[in-house]
Amino acid sequence: MVDYGDTFALWRAEHPEAWREYTHHRFVEGLKDGTLLREAYLTYLVQDYIFLIHFSRAWALAVTKAETPEEMRLAARTVTSLLDEELGLHIKTCAAEGLSEADLFAAREHTHNIAYTRYVLDAGHSGDLLDLLAALAPCVLGYGEIGARLARQKSGNTPYADWIDTYAGDETQSLCRDVGALIDGAMGRRLGSDPQQSPRWAALSARFETATRLEAGFWAMNLPE
Amino acid sequence: MVDYGDTFALWRAEHPEAWREYTHHRFVEGLKDGTLLREAYLTYLVQDYIFLIHFSRAWALAVTKAETPEEMRLAARTVTSLLDEELGLHIKTCAAEGLSEADLFAAREHTHNIAYTRYVLDAGHSGDLLDLLAALAPCVLGYGEIGARLARQKSGNTPYADWIDTYAGDETQSLCRDVGALIDGAMGRRLGSDPQQSPRWAALSARFETATRLEAGFWAMNLPE
Amino acid sequence: MVDYGDTFALWRAEHPEAWREYTHHRFVEGLKDGTLLREAYLTYLVQDYIFLIHFSRAWALAVTKAETPEEMRLAARTVTSLLDEELGLHIKTCAAEGLSEADLFAAREHTHNIAYTRYVLDAGHSGDLLDLLAALAPCVLGYGEIGARLARQKSGNTPYADWIDTYAGDETQSLCRDVGALIDGAMGRRLGSDPQQSPRWAALSARFETATRLEAGFWAMNLPE
Amino acid sequence: MVDYGDTFALWRAEHPEAWREYTHHRFVEGLKDGTLLREAYLTYLVQDYIFLIHFSRAWALAVTKAETPEEMRLAARTVTSLLDEELGLHIKTCAAEGLSEADLFAAREHTHNIAYTRYVLDAGHSGDLLDLLAALAPCVLGYGEIGARLARQKSGNTPYADWIDTYAGDETQSLCRDVGALIDGAMGRRLGSDPQQSPRWAALSARFETATRLEAGFWAMNLPE
Numbered sequence: 001m002v003d004y005g006d007t008f009a010l011w012r013a014e015h016p017e018a019w020r021e022y023t024h025h026r027f028v029e030g031l032k033d034g035t036l037l038r039e040a041y042l043t044y045l046v047q048d049y050i051f052l053i054h055f056s057r058a059w060a061l062a063v064t065k066a067e068t069p070e071e072m073r074l075a076a077r078t079v080t081s082l083l084d085e086e087l088g089l090h091i092k093t094c095a096a097e098g099l100s101e102a103d104l105f106a107a108r109e110h111t112h113n114i115a116y117t118r119y120v121l122d123a124g125h126s127g128d129l130l131d132l133l134a135a136l137a138p139c140v141l142g143y144g145e146i147g148a149r150l151a152r153q154k155s156g157n158t159p160y161a162d163w164i165d166t167y168a169g170d171e172t173q174s175l176c177r178d179v180g181a182l183i184d185g186a187m188g189r190r191l192g193s194d195p196q197q198s199p200r201w202a203a204l205s206a207r208f209e210t211a212t213r214l215e216a217g218f219w220a221m222n223l224p225e
Numbered sequence: 226m227v228d229y230g231d232t233f234a235l236w237r238a239e240h241p242e243a244w245r246e247y248t249h250h251r252f253v254e255g256l257k258d259g260t261l262l263r264e265a266y267l268t269y270l271v272q273d274y275i276f277l278i279h280f281s282r283a284w285a286l287a288v289t290k291a292e293t294p295e296e297m298r299l300a301a302r303t304v305t306s307l308l309d310e311e312l313g314l315h316i317k318t319c320a321a322e323g324l325s326e327a328d329l330f331a332a333r334e335h336t337h338n339i340a341y342t343r344y345v346l347d348a349g350h351s352g353d354l355l356d357l358l359a360a361l362a363p364c365v366l367g368y369g370e371i372g373a374r375l376a377r378q379k380s381g382n383t384p385y386a387d388w389i390d391t392y393a394g395d396e397t398q399s400l401c402r403d404v405g406a407l408i409d410g411a412m413g414r415r416l417g418s419d420p421q422q423s424p425r426w427a428a429l430s431a432r433f434e435t436a437t438r439l440e441a442g443f444w445a446m447n448l449p450e
Numbered sequence: 451m452v453d454y455g456d457t458f459a460l461w462r463a464e465h466p467e468a469w470r471e472y473t474h475h476r477f478v479e480g481l482k483d484g485t486l487l488r489e490a491y492l493t494y495l496v497q498d499y500i501f502l503i504h505f506s507r508a509w510a511l512a513v514t515k516a517e518t519p520e521e522m523r524l525a526a527r528t529v530t531s532l533l534d535e536e537l538g539l540h541i542k543t544c545a546a547e548g549l550s551e552a553d554l555f556a557a558r559e560h561t562h563n564i565a566y567t568r569y570v571l572d573a574g575h576s577g578d579l580l581d582l583l584a585a586l587a588p589c590v591l592g593y594g595e596i597g598a599r600l601a602r603q604k605s606g607n608t609p610y611a612d613w614i615d616t617y618a619g620d621e622t623q624s625l626c627r628d629v630g631a632l633i634d635g636a637m638g639r640r641l642g643s644d645p646q647q648s649p650r651w652a653a654l655s656a657r658f659e660t661a662t663r664l665e666a667g668f669w670a671m672n673l674p675e
Numbered sequence: 676m677v678d679y680g681d682t683f684a685l686w687r688a689e690h691p692e693a694w695r696e697y698t699h700h701r702f703v704e705g706l707k708d709g710t711l712l713r714e715a716y717l718t719y720l721v722q723d724y725i726f727l728i729h730f731s732r733a734w735a736l737a738v739t740k741a742e743t744p745e746e747m748r749l750a751a752r753t754v755t756s757l758l759d760e761e762l763g764l765h766i767k768t769c770a771a772e773g774l775s776e777a778d779l780f781a782a783r784e785h786t787h788n789i790a791y792t793r794y795v796l797d798a799g800h801s802g803d804l805l806d807l808l809a810a811l812a813p814c815v816l817g818y819g820e821i822g823a824r825l826a827r828q829k830s831g832n833t834p835y836a837d838w839i840d841t842y843a844g845d846e847t848q849s850l851c852r853d854v855g856a857l858i859d860g861a862m863g864r865r866l867g868s869d870p871q872q873s874p875r876w877a878a879l880s881a882r883f884e885t886a887t888r889l890e891a892g893f894w895a896m897n898l899p900e
Contacts, residue, residue, distance in 0.1 A: 056747065057351075060738035063731065063754060064796075065576050067653075069762075069780060072731060076754045079738060083748050105744060111340045111442055118343030121739075125350055126282075126515050128578035192649050199642050203517075217336055281513065281522060288510035288529060289571075290801050292878075294537075294555060297506065301529045304513060308523050330519060346514075351740050353803035417874050424867050428742075507801075561892055565786045568793030575800055576732075667786055 002145045002173075005180030007187050008137060010196065011208040018212045022138065023146050027219035032150045034158030037224075041160065042097060044222040047113050049090045049104040051218070054117035055139065056082040061124040062132055067189065071129070074182050078140075081175060089166050112221040116214035123207055130190055130200070133183050134207040138215050143167045144176035227370045227398075230405030232412050233362060235421065236433040243437045247363065248371050252444035257375045259383030262449075266385065267322060269447040272338050274315045274329040276443070279342035280364065281307040286349040287357055292414065296354070299407050303365075306400060314391050337446040341439035348432055355415055355425070358408050359432040363440050368392045369401035452595045452623075455630030457637050458587060460646065461658040468662045472588065473596050477669035482600045484608035487674075491610065492547060494672040497563050499540045499554040501668070504567035506532040508574060508586060515579040517639065524632050528590075531625060539616050562671040566664040573657055580640055580650070583633050584657040588665050593617045594626035677820045677848075680855030682862050683812060685871065686883040693887045697813065698821050702894035707825045709833030712899075716835065717772060719897040722788050724765045724779040726893070729792035730814065731757040736799040737807055742864065746804070749857050753815075756850060764841050787896040791889040798882055805865055805875070808858050809882040813890050818842045819851035 003009075012019050027044070030036025059082065062075040091101050124132035147167025154164055166172065191198040228234075237244050252269070255261025284307065287300040316326050345364075349357035372392025379389055391397065416423040453459075462469050477494070480486025509532065512525040541551050574582035597617025604614055616622065641648040678684075687694050702719070705711025734757065737750040766776050799807035822842025829839055841847065866873040 053744065053747070056751070057739040060735040060751065060754070063735035064733075064739075066732075069728065069758070069776060072728070073758050076731070076735065076751070076758055079735070079751045080755055083744070083751055087744075101744060111337060111439065114344050114439070115336045115340035118347045119339050121350065122343045122346050125346065125575075126578075128576075128581070131578070188649075190650055192647075197642075199638075200640055214336065214339070278519065278522070281526070283514075285510040285513035285526065285529070289507040289514075294503065294533070294551060297503070298533050301506070301510065301526070301533055304510070304526045305530055308519070308526055312519075326519060350800075351803075353801075353806070356803070413874075415875055417872075422867075424863075425865055561790045561889065562786060564794050564889070565790035568797045569789050571797050571800065572793045575796065664786065664789070 002141075002148050002176070003180075004141045004144065004176045005184045007183045007195065008141050008180050011134070011137065011205055014205050015209040015212060018209050018216070019142075022212050022216040022219070023142055023149075025216055025219040027223060028146055028150070031160040031163060032153055032158060033155045034160065036160065038159075040222045040224070042094070044219075045090050045094055046099070046104055046107045047110055047218070047222065049087065049094070049101075050107060050109050051113055051117055052082055052087055052090070053105070054121065055136075058117070058120045058124060058132065058136060061121060062129060062136070065124060065129040065132060067129065067186075071182060071186065074178055078175065078179070081171075085171070086166070089162065093162070110221050112214070112217040116211070116218055119214060120211065123211075128190070129186055130204055131207060133186060134204045135211045137179070137183060137208055138212040140179050141176050142212070142215060144172055147172060227366075227373050227401070228405075229366045229369065229401045230409040232408045232420065233366050233405050236359070236362065236430055239430050240434040240437060243434050243441070244367075247437050247441040247444070248367055248374075250441055250444040252448060253371055253375070256385040256388060257378055257383060258380045259385065261385065263384075265447045265449070267319070269444075270315050270319055271324070271329055271332045272335055272443070272447065274312065274319070274326075275332060275334050276338055276342055277307055277312055277315070278330070279346065280361075283342070283345045283349060283357065283361060286346060287354060287361070290349060290354040290357060292354065292411075296407060296411065299403055303400065303404070306396075310396070311391070314387065318387070335446045337439070337442040341436070341443055344439060345436065348436075353415070354411055355429055356432060358411060359429040360436045362404070362408060362433055363437040365404050366401050367437070367440060369397055372397060452591075452598050452626070453630075454591045454594065454626045455634045457633045457645065458591050458630050461584070461587065461655055464655050465659040465662060468659050468666070469592075472662050472666040472669070473592055473599075475666055475669040477673060478596055478600070481610040481613060482603055482608065483605045484610065486610065488609075490672045490674070492544070494669075495540050495544055496549070496554055496557045497560055497668070497672065499537065499544070499551075500557060500559050501563055501567055502532055502537055502540070503555070504571065505586075505589065508567070508570045508582065511571060511574040512579060512582055512586070515574060515582060517579065517636075521579070521632060521636065524628055528625065528629070531621075535621070536616070539612065543612070560671050562664070562667040566661070566668055569664060570661065573661075578640070579636055580654055581657060583636060584654040585661045587629070587633060587658055588662040590629050591626050592662070592665060594622055597622060677816075677823050677851070678855075679816045679819065679851045680859045682858045682870065683816050683855050686809070686812065686880055689880050690884040690887060693884050693891070694817075697887050697891040697894070698817055698824075700891055700894040702898060703821055703825070706835040706838060707828055707833065708830045709835065711835065713834075715897045715899070717769070719894075720765050720769055721774070721779055721782045722785055722893070722897065724762065724769070724776075725782060725784050726788055726792055727757055727762055727765070728780070729796065730811075733792070733795045733799060733807065733811060736796060737804060737811070740799060740804040740807060742804065742861075746857060746861065749853055753850065753854070756846075760846070761841070764837065768837070785896050787889070787892040791886070791893055794889060795886065798886075803865070804861055805879055806882060808861060809879040810886045812854070812858060812883055813887040815854050816851050817887070817890060819847055822847060 027036060056079050059075050059078045063072050066072040066075055090104065094104055120135040123135035144167060147164060150164045151168035154161065187195045191200060195201055252261060281304050284300050284303045288297050291297040291300055315329065319329060345360040348360035369392060372389060375389045376393035379386065412420045416425060420426055477486060506529050509525050509528045513522050513529070516522040516525055540554065544554055570585040573585035594617060597614060600614045601618035604611065637645045641650060645651055702711060731754050734750050734753045738747050738754070741747040741750055765779065769779055795810040798810035819842060822839060825839045826843035829836065862870045866875060870876055
């Protein structure tokens with residue numbers, strides 16, 4: 001099991017069903033064994049491109065809400081990493097299918113996509129950095145966990161090895177550990193050494209769960225009904 | 226046909242299908258002729274309570290983004306009207322069913338509900354007052370239009386006359402005319418006397434359409450599939 | 451001594467010098483005994499009009515960051531009270547001097563005025579409702595405390611009795627008690643029953659002090675050097 | 676004369692006095708000829724460190740308000756450049772004087788410093804990307820212009836050659852041209868091919884002027900009175 005810090009481990013343990021529904025979703029298993037339909041994968045890539053645009057905006061919002069230079073630098077580094085690197089996989093794969101970045105940027109967002117990204121952004125605007133991080137965590141850390149697991153379990157001939165390698169790779173795993181440490185530090189600095197005793201714990205954990213459920217909905221929206 | 230100003234008339238005319246899908250939705254027709262299932266209505270009321278909480282937040286955001294005292298006062302008046310009056314119908318009706326305001330506030334938000342309200346809030350945060358107003362308009366003005374039509378067309382024994390009367394009533398209709406004038410004024414002040422010639426027109430009209438589609442999704446989510 | 455709740459009493463007690471410098475400023479004593487120059491008072495009224503516009507925006511921001519319907523309603527009521535009533539004193543007095551509301555709205559903001567209001571708004575955007583309330587508190591509650599004291603101590607012939615009566619009056623005093631209760635409730639809900647033990651206490655108290663110092667600067671900027 | 680695009684040239688030309696007061700301030704001339712007191716320079720560096728922290732936050736806010744991937748990437752690159760490189764000069768110089776980065780981060784902000792950075796942030800929150808860019812422009816582009824001029828005019832023995840070289844250097848000059856192009860592009864995309872005819876032009880130009888005046892105040896606050 002991946003280790004991305006104490007807070008993440010606690011949040012994940014508090015919502016085992018939602019976490020499993022997200023990280024072991026039929027879509028994910030289809031990436032692993034290669035049974036995911038190409039069409040569903042492409043639909044996903046287009047929507048995920050738009051997702052990552054708004055997700056970058058949410059990490060940029062984290063820069064504006066950070067309380068230390070270290071928090072700022074890590075959040076800024078994540079924005080750059082998302083815009084310059086993670087989007088690269090999407091742009092490259094879609095280009096091979098004849099879709100330019102302008103096409104991706106102009107694609108119509110699915111309602112579940114809108115729901116997830118705008119929920120994260122509003123978590124930041126309505127609360128403080130912790131509210132934002134609790135909503136950001138399931139995507140970043142969940143993808144890291146999924147990538148690590150799929151790298152071990154994938155079938156040799158899945159056509160989605162590129163995707164798996166991106167998220168299982170050192171860069172993503174290192175980012176996940178950094179983000180986990182950022183969350184632990186931010187929690188300690190604001191809630192003290194025993195955050196579970198804070199009156200805010202339940203609301204933060206609920207934000208994590210809501211974002212986790214929205215992630216599961218994001219997988220589902222790309223599959224035929 | 227209701228008259229809530231020039232901008233609204235133009236936006237509505239540019240998206241006739243989406244507008245009709247929203248304002249003549251099966252849910253709406255069920256309110257009119259009384260065929261809407263009570264259970265669907267109650268599901269709607271609970272979700273709409275949460276919707277109005279976030280919609281009030283969006284109008285409060287408009288206060289922070291206004292450029293004249295008049296814009297501020299109208300937006301502030303709308304917040305108060307939503308929190309003190311419009312929610313009253315929901316609280317009263319739900320109380321009769323044994324649901325307290327605390328129950329309503331704590332209800333789990335439907336994904337389509339999250340999508341709509343957070344989209345509106347993000348329209349405000351990412352853009353200026355016009356972006357926010359374009360996303361706010363379909364709800365306020367659409368409900369006014371629906372209320373006015375249903376008051377003329379409703380069957381005598383629909384159990385949803387209270388709902389219809391609220392939105393057909395003078396208070397709502399007067400608010401709709403004020404909001405329409407606010408939009409026209411805000412457009413003129415920022416885009417000039419011929420807003421359709423502005424490069425921003427297309428994006429604002431697209432925001433109006435997206436919010437309109439999210440409204441249709443809001444009706445649909447309360448109905449059995 | 452006025453009683454506007456526990457948190458306010460603690461914050462005030464932690465910064466006695468800054469608090470005294472603000473609430474017993476030469477400007478304030480001039481209002482009390484009537485020695486304040488008319489010109490300084492008018493300069494103040496114009497700047498304070500602009501201040502209250504942005505202060506209303508900050509209370510509207512509080513509506514967007516509230517966590518309960520009660521928090522939302524009180525914050526919304528404060529916005530309305532500021533825009534519809536408190537500004538009335540400024541508009542009426544300035545009208546008697548030949549200045550319209552449009553003149554007030556268009557006046558050039560003093561740098562100290564910009565510093566104070568934008569600091570409060572940024573406290574809200576960068577943090578959560580508590581950060582915003584800590585920055586809002588010195589103005590609302592300090593004016594209430596000053597008004598109450600000056601009503602007892604004012605000389606019979608001060609020409610500034612209108613100002614004193616506005617802030618000593620029931621409406622302001624009642625608002626101050628409500629805001630004090632809002633702060634206590636918001637602190638309890640987020641930091642628990644012993645907020646002084648929270649790691650956030652020091653930062654919140656520092657925000658209160660910064661805003662208090664900016665208030666003192668606001669008085670000073672209207673006086674001849 | 677530096678060339679950072681059309682919009683900047685127009686804004687600068689509309690406010691010649693404020694621009695000259697800022698770019699030829701006594702503080703600037705003291706950097707050029709070396710007559711600036713060391714103490715004033717160090718006071719400036721500490722305040723400017725805090726300034727740049729909040730300025731980075733403002734550029735991160737620009738990422739959240741951008742409308743194209745290119746706008747996002749340039750804004751994100753500016754955040755990283757400010758946090759990773761520009762702050763380096765301050766940290767290095769202050770370290771030589773015995774001040775750690777933690778000391779800098781914890782220093783008390785001058786009121787004029789608060790006024791400037793929070794004004795910029797609020798320009799972004801209250802308006803759209805153009806409002807934010809108009810408030811950001813004087814700092815970025817003014818420093819580029821000052822650096823370029825001082826590199827030509829500096830006396831051989833000024834101890835402030837490091838500062839001058841930083842802002843006259845290729846990296847800063849290239850960033851200034853990119854930011855100028857970003858502004859021109861953002862103006863064209865939102866206001867059309869003749870932005871001066873837009874009703875928003877006057878307000879945007881006024882924002883530029885206000886930020887320019889706040890820059891002049893920023894120099895002045897470090898000098899003995």
